[in-house]
Amino acid sequence: MADQKRLAYSIIQFLHDQLQNGGLSPDAQESLEVAIQCLETAFGVSMEDQGLAVSQTLPEIFEAAAGKEPEHIRTNSEPITPSEDDIAEAERLKTEGNEQMKAENFEAAVSFYGKAIELNPSNAVYFCNRAAAYSKLGNYAGAVRDCERAIGIDPNYSKAYGRMGLALSSLNKHTEAVVYYKKALELDPDNDTYKSNLKIAEQKMKETPSPTGGPGGFDLAGLLNNPGFMSMASNLMNNPQVQQLNDSYFHSMSGMISGGHNPMGAAGTSPSTNDLASLIQAGQQFAQQMQQQNPELIEQLRSQIRSRTPSASNEDQQE
Structure with missing residues (x-):
């Protein structure tokens, strides 16, 4: 059953990514939302169950099965040395991604950062920047994955730890967020944002629901x-x-x-x-x-x- 839950989680993760970045029509998005709800109910999992995540995403598993090694497997087993032209083009794509972020075109930013990663998958900044774009789209699971990759490439990259803390906080994983904010502060002790976010995460850790x-x-x-x-x-x-x-x-x-309407939309017809x-x-x-x-x-x-x-x-x- 544990493996079934992990598989279901990977499918739900893939559907969430498609929902955020697939450029789908409203009808198709609605269909995906229903599919996600059905899978979450049937298998008792949700996107907050980060412990069910596997080392590869569903598209990466598919690429491997189809004979094309996934991006991060290639970087781990056979490090790629990009050419000077690839490095220059990746930097251009990253800069374009940054411009899209400023313009709040977050889906476009994800696309540009992804292309930069394809050309130079050993650059932690590209993963960290894409994590920020994912967070803006509400895809916090994607942000967590990219922060993990950035940290794997550069364990002393403070911004990756800070963005990981922010994504985990958004998933209400405040205990884990505290760990990453502390590491970010250890690497960048004068960062006021990390200090503020750490205090908030620590406070929310201590909070318990109250009737009032x-x-x-x-x-x-x-x-x-x-x-x-x-x-x-x-x-x-x-x-x-x-x-x-x-x-x-x-x-x-x-x-x-x-008129037979339920204000909460739980039964009957919808309010006019x-x-x-x-x-x-x-x-x-x-x-x-x-x-x-x-x-x-x-x-x-x-x-x-x-x-x-x-x-x-x-x-x-x-x-």
């Missing part, structure tokens, strides 16, 4: 005990405009429920576009009222949320 706590350790209990917030909430509830928004909200909800639009509009107006009533408190809440999110500021600088 919100997602990500958000201090809901403290918020409810905040006199400024409660005063603002009381004023808002007594505001005729807000009461009108509440009436509109509950009217929309009642219409959805009485008009119903959802009304809810979104009511929520936006309510938020505007809160902002007008007490902008200082709203900024405090935003700061609290920002302080609990790992930063990728210096990780965005491609080499």
